[in-house]
Amino acid sequence: MTHATINWISESVLRASTHRPFRVNETALVGHQQLLGEVIRIKGDEVIIQVYEDTTGLRPGDPVSGTGSELSVHLGPGLLGNIFDGLLRPLASQGVHVEPGAGRQPSAKTYPFKPSVVVGTRLTSGTVFGTVHRPDALAQHCLVPPDCEGEVVEISPAGEYTEDHPICTLRRPTGETCAIAMAHYWPVRQPRPIAEHLPTEGPLFTGQRILDSIFPLACGGRAAMPGGFGTGKTVLQETLAKWCDADVIVYVGCGERGNEMAGVLHEFPALEDTRRGRPLMERTVIIANTSNMPVAAREASIYTAVTVAEYFRDQGMRVALMADSTSRWAEALREISGRLGELPSEAGYPAYLSSRQADFYERAAHVRTLNGEVGSLSIIGAVSPPSADFSEPVTTHTKRYVRCFWALDATRAQARFYPAIHPLLSYSEDADVLNTFWKEHGNPSWPAQRRRFLTLLEKQARLERMARIVGKDALPPSQQQVLLSAELINEAFLRQSAFSAKDRFCSAERQIQMMNIISQFIDLSEAAIEQPVSVEAINQLPIMRRLRRMGEDIAEDEMKKFDQLRNDMLSEFTQLTRSAATNAS
Amino acid sequence: MLADTYALGAATGVEGPLLFLKRTVNVGLNEAVEIEETEGPSRLGYVAALDHDVITVEVMDSTRGMSLADTRVRFHGERLQFSVGPDILGRVFDGVGRVIDGGPPVSATETFNIDGLAINPAMRASPTDFIETGISTIDIMNSLVRGQKLPIFSGSGLPHDELAIQIARQSRLRGSDVGEFAIVFAAIGVPFDTAERFRHAMESSGALEHTALFLNLASDSSTQRLLTPRYALTAAEYLAFVEGRHVLVIMTDMTNYCEALREVAASHGVVPSRKGFPGYMYSDLATIYERAGSIKGVPGSLTQLPILTMPSDDITHPIPDLTGYITEGQIVLDRILDRADIYPPVKVLPSLSRLMKDGTGENFTHPDHPALANQLYAAYARAVHVRVLASVVGREGLAGIDQLFLDFGDNFEQQLVHQKSARTLEQSMEAGWELLRVLPVSELTRLDDEQIKQYISAKPE
């Protein structure tokens, strides 16, 4: 340990003098309460430290000690199903209030360990030496920590051990030994190593029609959802956390509401994972640095979360990280930078904002792990642009680093049209690689249908502008038919309430059914107006209401009802065109 | 030895709200300071920065007329504290917690740091208790629940005070167990008559003995405005989480609070973010708004109803914008509705209650409540859209169905938004169904067939 004494302090930044070698990014313990801090700069005999907790009462002369290691988090089998603060300290074991100076206490909780190696096995870092299967969580691997490798000279038998109990000893080629436990530490600002990057294949399936069918995200991909307040970022993040087909969800509430975290904690244990039939909470890790918690720890919370996510990826799992909201993280960077007196760039943000964002999104990937398995980490970041202005720095930089951009629109949200993703402002660069997914699920015409839907929505926007001047009735029937089709795509397909028990999740099969029926409707109505049948008459068909409500009316286990719906649609159209023909003759 | 808690004649300079002292005492960061002068009340402040030689004090008051020679500074050795007890109810305090109603000092049973402590998110209880306010646009479309923070976004001259008073007076819990309630009112830089009107309303409804008032009036120091909500919330937290009451905190006007924050930040030379407001305004406001909530295993709750006037009625201004990003929704008041004599002039489209989904529907209010709200929203949004069309092509240029929506919009404002007296939830809901009955069933896509049958097709006699 190296020591220093405080010279100057204001808010969460302090300067301390020392003759000892401190290192940048080294963790420091500050004052008599041993508050957690991090060295952010060194100038001669002076170190500048950012403190992650309330600094009240600190004063010149107070001691600071360096721990010698970078800001690190404790990664082990106890993470799943629990909630932590931005520095990965468990919140469940704290009191009513978050008190400063609450260090991580070694937990006495034990986990069932099963070795997967024998004495003599050669292990390199990142490989698996055993498994843990808690009754209340997924089976997890125990990984050899990154700085360790060698031959197994001792391995504990299957049994219950605490996370930090040494259960395996390796002898390095140099002869020295290292003892490893189920849990290990990893510095948060350093990406965990992988064997190689793999090309993306297949989606992170979300069960949300507007995402999977229109703006899909590849597994291991990067998406951002910008939107003003109340447009549905948090609900969408939570919806993805609930229904997407990842093995593990890391949900970080970064500078957001305490009640939302409480809501997740309340709701997830009661919801069932659609694939496993187990409570959703068992696959979830929550990291909460709410808006009223210290700002410096908010900056760290994003790194903490992505490190935890990488830890599960390294066990060969599909991991999804939801970050709500990355803007609060950027603002924390700005606040700290301001306190350091750095030269501000755009909107007061430091000039390195963009490269920090790039580093963060870069940690999303589809990889081969050091253990030779396939793992992935998909990152979905919410962005909260001031005044919902997408030209601000955080949104514009984010746009450069993500492949899916799900723009949330206030007008849609105000009409309670959810998810309020604007189909013309959003995009997905992953769509092309996902053709095979839809083909395998039985819809080879997905690319064409998707293109058609998007084209109709684009035409709708143009025609509505025109209708505003000349009146809707003045448009020719073919254009009115476009408006009706686009309206149906919106109402029947894009709208999907997160709170509807039947519709909150939509399987690939159901998405295909709905997409097909709507495509068929577009064909039928295009043909009908040639008869000619008025668009008004089509809109008055009883089937219209049923089509608009099919998402909410037809549940996953009622697929047959789609056949009924299709048949009824066909016969109503036949009748309509027949009577048009009779009238004409 | 640096141990004295007084410093006399140690001041070396004053710059804006900052007072510089020679470091003759051993104090810690953020600790409270009282600057005593020969005459007048003392000024409050806190230790904002420290080095070996200098203590920088941020004075939470005007520094006008302050002299260096005879300032005597008392150090509290801890953050600003507020001593509270059961008899704070029925009392009037100034913006920094000093009794100003001429009565005896409160007999304190507990002392709290006015900044509070962040509630551990894992210990929060999810708010689900529906509060009936008697206002249809709130009750059916933007329901308030206990422990929520739901601000009123208003404009100068709009009837936000009436609305807040009405909510404070009419609010009730449906069904059983009402529990002990209390109201905390924080006036932040508002004129005396606003505060007086509130006091009077509470008095005439007999609720004054359940109310504590904190008054930082327009004529009071603007920097003290940064403390007023914190004293008020400390009292509210005591009432809620120590005494177990259900506390409603009304804070008006948060715009004045933010202006004060900007003023102080500017004098520190903080690099301004939008419109001159400091970049940390989001975090600062969060330390106020996040003090709403309820806690697992603790009987009381703290509900916040902050009021702010949007500068130039602009909802994208940083004050409403950052507030909206922190609070659990917003009730937006509208000048056009107000001019049309619609009271309360609630502009429903941009209004929102994020906790509505947790406190309405089956087991909470009425099973069909959420669907009704959604349908009303969808229909009214369409009506507003049609209005824009009608403004160009005229009513005659609209399709028949669009004309129906145009009428729906007007009726919605006249019959549902506008109300002369409080309505029960049932009355509000019936008014909502009634409005929807004029629209064709094919357009009511947010209602299922069962709801159509029950409320729309089968018209009650």
Ligand SMILES: Nc1ncnc2c1ncn2[C@@H]1O[C@H](COP(=O)(O)OP(=O)(O)O)[C@@H](O)[C@H]1O
């Ligand atoms: N997909 C959705 N389905 C149903 N309601 C939604 C959906 N998304 C948002 N909402 C509604 O909008 C409100 C605000 O959404 P939220 O996600 O909290 O917004 P943001 O995080 O963008 O501020 C929610 O409380 C909910 O009532």
Ligand SMILES: [Mg+2]
């Ligand atoms: Mg949100």
